[in-house]
Amino acid sequence: MxxxxxxxxxxxxxxRSSHGEPRPPLxxxxxxxxxxxxxxxxxxxxxxxxxxxxxxxxxxxxxxxxxAARAAAAAARHPEIVFFPPTERGVATTFYACSLPVDGGAAPTTARQLLTVGNLAGEHLVLSGKPCRGLTLVFDVRLSEYHLFNLSTGEHVSLPPCETAEEIAPLVPEPMRLRRFPVELSSTGLGFDPATGQHKVVRLFRNIFGQQKCEVCSLTASGEWRWRRCAGGDAPPRFACHVDGMPPVALDGSLYWLLHWRSCADDGSARDRQQHDAPILSLSVSAERFGWVRTPPKLASRIRHLTNLDGSLCAVVHVECLIDDVLLLLTWSPSSPSWSARCRVDMGSLPLPIRDELRGREVVPLCSVSGGQKIVLATSRHKVYVYDTESGDIDDVFDMNSYVDIPPRNSEARLFVNIGFHEEQIAGVGRTLAGDNGLEVKRGGDTVVAKRDVSPEVYQRHRQKDEDFRSIKGLIRASTIV
Structure with a gap:
């Protein structure tokens, strides 16, 4: 007491008990x-x-x-995802959490509302991936603003304005450009410094004058967040040219960026992407020192993105074959610095509807279940699948359309994915997220939304918009020069 x-x-x-005798004090x-x-x-x-x-x-x-230990044990038994609909400008964005079935359990019938933010457009938001000690970094691409959230408690703070980054100018006709696509040479991640017990936000970017910079936003002695120059200096020359707006992966006290070889060499000659391994840039959050991780030979140009899969760095590799595509998941960790094959998904062996949903999409491994036998995969089509690595079976376990309305033009996520792994942790209490930042945030309380049936006509409208978006997106990626 x-x-x-x-x-x-x-x-x-x-x-007193029913027998009139006092109970012992708790x-x-x-x-x-x-x-x-x-x-x-x-x-x-x-x-x-x-x-x-x-x-x-x-x-x-x-x-x-x-x-946190109890929450992690519960998450292993009943993993949760966090998702938000790609709402348009002027419409509030709501974050939801939903449990996933494990070992063939029933699909979820409800999702609980976490937060509603009245002045953030969901179609412009990028999440930092797996929460870092309970906190999630949210990047508003349209406004180039950063916000820290504890999605479980509602605590939040907006970071101070940052220096403007150089824009990406794709060589496609102006009417075909997607204004909601990532448009600046920057990448920002959230890490934790165990030495100080504080979170750090690290931004790697190239400014409008062509200068490469690395800045850190951390708490000051007065309890305020402030941007400063990275203690380890800027990243190696020209490497800010190879970031594409996606956040780095936080793992074991370091941040990891996948650097895409899409520009010319220092001498102006074109690089052969098939013969040069694109290294992974790392940064120690505590020491703020840069390092390197070599990518698997001959697969560097096919790595789509990195993620944190069960505490290991995971490279998602798309291999285009004559018959059908192959999705490879390769993992690496500092304790075992050699890459190993975690999973191989042959698209041609999957049922036709699921094959069409996965081919050409962004696919993000969230976590594994059933002792590592099954892997949870989120896609840019706002769906989640569970793939059995032993039997090759795949199950459709979540569809965002069944819970919230999605505008047809956002049938595929414009930026990355609108689904992530959810962890409930007490973090950001007190000074870490202190202060008013003007965001209109309302906690969901006990509000839930029930699963609903979606008519085939809705999917047909989304599919047409989705195909239009994919064709333009392909042109942008093929013609971007940075």
């Missing part, structure tokens, strides 16, 4: 460790207002670690 409760009279502080450590650690994050944070003793206990590192 808290001190305020213990200050009352002994007779009133005891709860141990405060038992309440905190065995009861409050089982609460959802939002409920646990609200309990801090009960009294000073609970506020101190629930803000302690011991409680945060204990709650």
């Amino acid at each position: 808290c001190k305020r409760t213990m200050a009352t009279s002994p007779a009133k502080s005891r709860i 141990n405060e450590e038992l309440i905190v460790d065995e009861i409050l650690t089982r609460l959802p994050v939002a409920a646990a944070v609200r309990c801090r207002s009960v009294c000073r003793a609970w506020n101190a206990a629930l803000a302690s590192g011991h409680f945060v670690a204990a709650h």
Whole structure:
């Protein structure tokens, strides 16, 4: 119990049983460790207002670690995804969480509402991927603004304005350009510094004067966020030319960028992308020092993106074959610095509807289930599949269209994907996310949305818009010079 409760009279502080005998007083450590650690994050944070003793206990590192351990164990049994519809400008964006079936369980019938942000357009947002110690970095591409959220508690902060990055100018006719496509040479990630116990936002970019820069946004002594020059200096020359707006991957105290060889060599000669391995640039969050990770030989040019898969760096490789496409998942970790094959998906062996959904899309591995046998795959078509690495079976387990309305022109995500892995953690409490930033954020509370049936006509309208977008997107990628 808290001190305020213990200050009352002994007779009133005891709860009598049905037999009239007083119950023994509950141990405060038992309440905190065995009861409050089982609460959802939002409920646990609200309990801090009960009294000073609970506020101190629930803000302690011991409680945060204990709650995170229980949440991680629950996520292993019942993994959750976070998703947001690609709403257009002027429409509020809502973030939802939804549990996924494991071991052939029933598909989810409801999704719970986490947050609604009234002045962010979902079609312009890019998430930082897997949450970093409970926090998610959200990048508004249209406004070049960054926001930090704890999607479970509603705590949030907007980062200070950053220097303008150089725009990407694709060589396609003006009427065919997609204004919502990533348009600047920048990439920003969120990491955690265990030495200081604070999060850091790191931005690698090239400014409008052609200067390559690396800036870090971290807390100052006064508790305010501020951009500063990276302590390790700027990245190696010209490498900011090869970032494409996608966030780096946070893993074991470092950030990892996939650098795309899409420009010319320093001497002006064209590079042969089939013969040059595109290295992966790394940055230690604590020391702010750059390093390198070599990519698998002869596959560098086919790596679409990187992600964090079960604590390992995962390279998603698309191999185009004469018969059908192949999706390869290769993993790497600092403790085992050689790449290994995690999974191979032969598109030709999949059912025709699923094959059409996966071919040519962005496919992001979120996590594995069933002891690593099955891998959860999110796609830019707002769907989630579970692939069995042993049997080769694949199941459609989630479709965003079944929960929220998606504009036909956004039937495929304009930026990356609108689905990520959700982790409930108590983070950002107190100084980390202190301050008012003007965002109109409303917590979802106990609001849920039920799954609904979607008519085939809706998918047909989306498919036509989707094919138009894919053709233009291909032209942009083929003709972009940076």
